Amino acid sequence: MNYLKCSLVTGALIALMMGVSGAAMANSDEEQLKRMADPDQWPAPGRDFSLTRHSTLAEINTGNVNKLQMIWLQGTNALRGHEGQPLVIKDVGGKTMLFMVSGCPAMSNCNVVQALDLTDPDNPKPGTARPLVQTPATEMYPALSSDGKWLAYGSNETGQNEIYVMPYQGGSGKWQISVNGGRWALWAPNGKSLYFQSKDNHIMVADIASHGDAITHSQPRQWSPVAVRNAGDNLSYAIHPDGQHILVFPVAEPSPEEKGNAHVTFVFNFADELRRKLSAAK
DSSP states (O other), rough: OOEHHHHHHHTTEEEOOOOSOGGGGGOSSHHHHHHHOOOOOBOSTSSSTTTOOOOOOOOOTTTTTTGGOOOOOOOOOOOOOOOOOOEEEEEEEEEEEEEEEOOOOBBBBOEEEEEEEEESSSEEEOOOOEEEEOOOEEEEEEEEEETEEEEEEEEESSSSSSSEETTTTSSSOOOEESSSEEEEEEOOOTEEEEEEEEEEEEEEEEEEEEHHHTTEEEEEEEEEOOBBBBOOTHHHHHHEETSOOEEEOBOOOOTTTTTTTTOHHHHHHHHHHHHHHHHHHO
């Protein structure tokens, strides 16, 4: 099984195919914590859940830092910075891999996830990108199932964003999961359910069953009557590894004024009333 990383570019989903096993994809906090305890890895932004941004490795020090040499360089051609902190994972199919995100020289080439094979750290080998989906429409929000077999993504090919599932290796199969708009698909950890955010910002869920090179799915149903916040191009929810709980970014509570609790008092003949009160006080 190939290790897949997807990213969004206008009109296409791009996959980085490194020819290594997908079994190394992190699917639990326990697996992440094990990697964080290994100084040879940088498995998360900030390195660990505490965002220490520190490694105990000491091979580079004040005595030899002036001897460092450049071995690989990539120009972003972007005039602004970007938050693309690399990750280093050393057990991706037996290979040490570095994953990073490109800059945004143009929206057609923005935030592309890239990979470097660091098996020979003095001669890193970049992966080769190929289109997974490429149509006149805009494809977005890719999500890979936990078994690495199915790719969920959004597309506006019908005129509005809908959620689809297809084999990630490519093929003729494609299934529309959402019915009246959808975005931000996320797979349940067991791969048997697919969640997405509806057009009216509710979390929807559909049951997914795999049958060889095809799937069947239920009609999407509302997971909760509580709407989540519309965060634009950012996720408003995340699925807990136990598959039973969802963390959400809730809709902001309306202010008292928005709830209709504001009161307005009208005072007529204010000057006469003021003179009356002043006279009574003498």
